[in-house]
Amino acid sequence: EPEVTQTPSHQVTQMGQEVILRCVPISNHLYFYWYRQILGQKVEFLVSFYNNEISEKSEIFDDQFSVERPDGSNFTLKIRSTKLEDSAMYFCASRRDTGELFFGEGSRLTVL
Amino acid sequence: AQSVTQPDIHITVSEGASLELRCNYSYGATPYLFWYVQSPGQGLQLLLKYFSGDTLVQGIKGFEAEFKRSQSSFNLRKPSVHWSDAAEYFCAVGVWETSGSRLTFGEGTQLTVNP
Incomplete structure (x- = not known):
């Protein structure tokens, strides 16, 4: 079954x-979507694309955030200058023309 | 703008007991409605969805939900809870437009299952 994959699973x-x-x-x-x-x-x-x-x-999606689809397969979320309050689980999701969102397993971001 | 309310932050039931998780939404038209489940440290798994048609929808793991337009509700039910159902449950309302869409989630209901 096709699925949404996210990397990394955890980043500090x-x-x-x-x-x-x-x-x-x-x-x-x-x-395509990002949630946190x-x-x-x-x-x-956060954002839909x-x-x-x-x-x-x-x-929430201020100037510190950006998204990109650099090629036909990847969809990225960039946080330019992380803050403590950006610590969260970030979920990517996608959907077809109609239907539900399929979520990835999430990327846990820890900002120290 | 759409919103979702899950009135129960935490529910505890005994294994084998029936379960009902409440969800109320606010949206001007007929929304798309979803229930997702999240186990600790895991992603969001879709349990069931309502788009149109029969207001009683069946999902995975023995769950069902009923859309009641007059009450703006979409309550999740299960006749007999298993210990593995312990998790957090999120109700969500979706607004689909031609250019995009968003899901708005409720606060979640944490389910504890006692043996």
Whole structure:
């Protein structure tokens, strides 16, 4: 069964460092997403991406964040200068034209 | 904007007992509704979804949910809980538009199963 894969599973970084989280969505899916979940809190929408551009972003997704689909398979989330409050589990998801979102296992980011 | 409320932060049931997790949503039109389950340190697994049609939907692991438009609810049920069902459950409402979409999640309900 096709699945969304994310790397790394866990990354520890120093405050102020740049981080790139990588995702390989399901191959025939058209819409891509990043969500995050701070420990003990609910899952929050960050950004959606369609047709090679951001289609929607939340207020969390400020100038420190960017997304890219550099080739036909990868979908990345970059945090330019990490802050302590960026520590969270980051989930990538994808979907086809209709239907549910398929989530990856998540990338846990710890900012020290 | 859409929103989701899960009134119960934590529920404890005995193994073999029935379960109902509550979910209320707010959205102007008929939404797409989902229940996801998350085990500790794991990702989000889809239990079931409602898009249209029959308001009682069946999912994996013996779960079902009923969409009630008049109550803006989408409660999750299971007739007999197993110890392996202990996890966090998230209700979500989806708004699908031509250019994109987002899922809005509730706060989650932590389920504990006593032996």
